[in-house]
Amino acid sequence: QSALTQPASVSGSPGQSITISCTGTSSDVGGYNYVSWYQQHPGKAPKLMIYDVSNRPSGVSNRFSGSKSGNTASLTISGLQAEDEADYYCSSYTSSSKGVFGTGTKVTVL
Amino acid sequence: EVQLVESGGGLVQPGGSLRLSCAASGFTFSSYAMSWVRQAPGKGLEWVSAISGSGGSTYYADSVKGRFTISRDNSKNTLYLQMNSLRAEDTAVYYCAKDHGGSVVVAQADYWGQGTLVTVSS
Numbered sequence: 001q002s003a004l005t006q007p008a009s010v011s012g013s014p015g016q017s018i019t020i021s022c023t024g025t026s027s028d029v030g031g032y033n034y035v036s037w038y039q040q041h042p043g044k045a046p047k048l049m050i051y052d053v054s055n056r057p058s059g060v061s062n063r064f065s066g067s068k069s070g071n072t073a074s075l076t077i078s079g080l081q082a083e084d085e086a087d088y089y090c091s092s093y094t095s096s097s098k099g100v101f102g103t104g105t106k107v108t109v110l
Numbered sequence: 111e112v113q114l115v116e117s118g119g120g121l122v123q124p125g126g127s128l129r130l131s132c133a134a135s136g137f138t139f140s141s142y143a144m145s146w147v148r149q150a151p152g153k154g155l156e157w158v159s160a161i162s163g164s165g166g167s168t169y170y171a172d173s174v175k176g177r178f179t180i181s182r183d184n185s186k187n188t189l190y191l192q193m194n195s196l197r198a199e200d201t202a203v204y205y206c207a208k209d210h211g212g213s214v215v216v217a218q219a220d221y222w223g224q225g226t227l228v229t230v231s232s
Contacts, residue, residue, distance in 0.1 A: 001172065003154070034211070036218040038155070045222040046147075046155065051210050057220060089155050091217060098169050099145065099157035099217030 004029065004090055004102035011108040017078040020105045022090030023071060028100055030071035034093035037066055037075045041086045049088075050075060077107070085109045112136040112221045114206050119226030126196050126230070132189040132206030132223055140164070140184040143209035145219060146191050148202035148228075158204070159191065163213030174200075196230045203227050 005023040012018040022029065022037075029035055035053045038046035048057050050066035053073065063078045073092070077084055090102035118130040132144070145160040159180040160169045168180050179192040189206055204226050207219030 034216045034218055036210075038219075040155075045205060045224055046219070047222075048210070048218070048220045051218045051220065087154075091155075091157070091219075093215075093217040096169075097167075097215060098171065099147075099160065099215075101147075101155040101157055104154040 001028075001094055001096065001098060001100045004092060004100055006088075006090060006102040006105045008103070009106045009108065011110055012080045013110045014080055014082065016080050017076060018080060018107065020075045020088055020090075020107070022073040022075070022102045024073075024092055024100070025071055027095040028092040029068065029073050031095060032093045033068070035066070035068055035073045036091045037064075038089045038091065039086050040089065046089065080109055082109050112208065114208065114221060114223035116204065116206050116223045116226040119204065119228045121229045121231065122196055123232050124197060124230055127192070127194045128196065128228060130191040130193070130204055130206075130226060130228070134187045134189065134206075134208070137208065139182075139187040141213055143211065143213060143215040144182060144189045145207045145209060145215070145217065146180060146189075147205045147207055147219065147222075149205070149225075150199075150202040153202075156202070157217065160209065160215040160217065161189070162215055167215065169215060193228070196228075198230050201228060201230050
């Protein structure tokens with residue numbers, strides 16, 4: 001199972017919106033709505049930000065939103081804040097009943 | 111409060127074995143699938159293995175299939191990962207994670223442990 005494809009880095013100024021893409025295949029992202037997004041700060045465990053493509057867990061800011069079109073999922077962070085600077089990973093369930101993560105995106109707040 | 115606490119990591123020689131444990135609390139353990147995810151130093155996340163709530167279904171990444179075995183003891187609220195024939199490329203922080211989707215594996219982790227470091231080196 002190959003890793004899902006994400007841009008290596010995305011940056012934006014405070015208050016702006018950024019979008020991170022996550023491209024897979026019809027055997028993972030395109031075939032299931034079990035797409036999730038994780039935020040990871042250095043030295044910390046990942047934190048679930050979005051599940052089932054577009055749902056936010058309790059306690060996650062509504063500045064984070066998710067969507068999917070075909071084999072590509074996206075995470076949008078609106079009103080970018082300094083605390084959003086972190087690594088972000090997408091993940092998907094696959095046709096072989098396994099999980100697969102994206103390559104990861106480093107978000108920089110300018 | 112959901113808590114996941116991993117243990118069992120350490121330094122092991124290539125070809126050696128190690129068993130990781132993950133003690134769970136704060137939720138009905140047997141009602142949820144569980145996973146192991148690893149992260150090599152400076153690298154991204156890699157899904158390793160998952161097990162259904164009953165323990166009857168298990169799944170493995172191709173990179174560890176035949177060498178690692180996931181299991182659970184629902185009476186002890188504990189998840190395990192038995193790692194055999196370890197290689198240098200298995201060096202990573204290993205995280206235990208609770209699956210969001212209930213007893214069936216959907217590979218969406220809503221809670222994570224703090225991780226335990228496994229180093230494979232001579």
